[in-house]
Amino acid sequence: MRIEVICTGDEVLSGKVVNSNFSFISQKLGDFGFSLDWETTVGDDRESLLLAFRLASQRADAVIVNGGLGPTVDDLSQEIAAQAAGVSLVLNKTWLVSMESFFTKRGRIMPANNIKQAMLPEGAEVLDNPIGTACGFALLIGKARFYFTPGVPRELFRMLEEQIVPRLLKQNGRQSVVLLKRFHSYGIGESHADELLSGLESLAPSGSVKLGFRAHYPQLETKLTARGEEVNALRAMMAPLENEVRARLGHFIIGEDDQSLEGVIVDELIKANATLTLVETFTAGQISARLMPLPQAQGRVLRNTVAQDKAQLSSALGLSLPLSALDVANAKQAAIAARLQSGSTLGMAILVVVDEGVDRVEFSGEVSVAIADANGHCFSRLSRIAGGREWVRLGAVEMGLDSLRRHLQGLPMNERTDFEKPKNTNKTV
């Protein structure tokens, strides 16, 4: 099946927005065994949209169009879709009611220009958007089935997964099964992981399992994709490869499939009936911002004290002996004090000292992590992360969270990651 994507919008065409929606669509379809043949980007321009729709309709079996479903005058997708298909726009009353209820639920009255979003080409099939007012729709233009999707990423993501992928699988005819296994790791770079997993694909019949990576610093996703006719046979074939990935990536794996680092941590806190208190400096509250929003984290993260200045930190933690530096020894002191202050079972402090001067790629920071437990023990991890100011911050947040995971899972806290500067020169990676 030949699939094309058309991205619309002046924002994307002018380069103002990097087109990550396209990369998401392509990767998501790849997860289900589809590969794209062609992508076109055009602006909010009637003539270009019409030509793009016509050309794709002559070449492809399925076309996914992204953007242009909003309520404003520059949103043209429905209008041009109708024109390309040679039909009129008609009011979809079901969607109108659904939109009105969307506004009512939020205590608002629907502005008149939103009615435009319920005007669909005659014969279009509605693709539900449970989290927005832009109605997706499917429509035959020429020989191709077109799927129109909203430009708002979270609306697109959900519509693609829930509405479009199942229709593409059905349209594709052959009920082929795709098995996707994902591993999330922290601390291993993509090329290092590629080396560690070399030869893995050969553990399955030739060509049946594909290994792939997706790096989003500081995490790496390792993917195994298998295609076949029957799901149990695929599972049996994949099992030894999955075990091999677990063995080779070891403690660096933070979770599998839909697990997240913060979710794993909160699950472990619940399992241990533990509570946590945090102390953050340079990470600015980003660690609590990752953990506390999880609904099951309620009552698990008791408190976070954020400050960059030693005196402020010391006073906030009620220390009789103020912190003398933002190093490991002081991180321990802060973690112990924070735990006692709130009465939690665990206390964690992440103290960071960053380089002076302007931001640049060599810019680095020394990260000291300390975790104090209810038995009076205190564990620590020290590392230097480089790569610029934001890189250091992202790295420190992840290192703090990963240290907590390792502590809760009883794993060694100090395995060296690929993102740290070596502490001595006789150690090679």
Next chain:
Amino acid sequence: MRIEVICTGDEVLSGKVVNSNFSFISQKLGDFGFSLDWETTVGDDRESLLLAFRLASQRADAVIVNGGLGPTVDDLSQEIAAQAAGVSLVLNKTWLVSMESFFTKRGRIMPANNIKQAMLPEGAEVLDNPIGTACGFALLIGKARFYFTPGVPRELFRMLEEQIVPRLLKQNGRQSVVLLKRFHSYGIGESHADELLSGLESLAPSGSVKLGFRAHYPQLETKLTARGEEVNALRAMMAPLENEVRARLGHFIIGEDDQSLEGVIVDELIKANATLTLVETFTAGQISARLMPLPQAQGRVLRNTVAQDKAQLSSALGLSLPLSALDVANAKQAAIAARLQSGSTLGMAILVVVDEGVDRVEFSGEVSVAIADANGHCFSRLSRIAGGREWVRLGAVEMGLDSLRRHLQGLPMNERTDFEKPKNTNKTV
């Protein structure tokens, strides 16, 4: 002049790499007054490349092709360019010598497969690449001048700026200029802004200024784009429209062009020589995570106390009379206490009470914001935000930041936003 871009490569088409090269090309051309009309992405595939070249050659005056100039078998740009132009590939001896010297300077011998990079379509004009072995070239295909560029970003950037932009300006003859003005607002939905700004475009000569929006909840970007011959004339034409936007969107405008809400706040803190202490609950540290990472925020945000439990908050703030609820009165108490505790000039507390039960679109939260100042005054804002758990959190973060901005800028804190549930029913939007 009609300009198109063709991006090539399986990496980009499969979504493995987000296509930031395209966004760079488009923005850079925009800086010189050019706007793109069309973009096509195809993989490393002979048939697709040939079709993409032919289609673009029929539509455009100039086409920039990115990628496919490397030494390996999947680099096909020269070969397909020659085929599309109906000429043969010939060895460019000048480039071969230049490549050999490239390797010699690095103490290496040129591998044999690099010779492929000196094979150019007959009649092609070389575009110098002083930092790599991929030779850029210009070639007429059909009615369009094609410019072939390397996929390596730094090589592309340099070639675009030094070699291609001057040729496009020459090819174009006339110097056209584009002026882009952006306004960032918080509290107005896209369709509401569209209504408020209706008729705006008619304040300029017909078709010369285009109004556009980009919504990224809870913020909205409003854009005015103008095209013309001369920058001062464009500025003069735009000025009354800009003032009209400022007048119509009023206090909801948080910044213009490259300004951000957090940047504006930190600038105002510096201007007032003020320091800030925060108290967060449901927002989990996301407010400090927005403010503190700005380099100029150093020493401005002294402390943040994050806790969701009243008893934990009261103890952390050293309150003799514990908080009785997470409402406006208690937010004031918390803001005043936090300010005194750290010795800052301002204290802000954002207390949130969310609905019980599972997350759903009607899920809402009551947000109480209080700001205490050094004169013993305390200002507050109360609102109910709906739309699901994450929506409430994002809304509360932005409402906290916006309240701070309004306080620092001396604006009323309580103007009703489109994201709030009405407090009484006789009020309509």
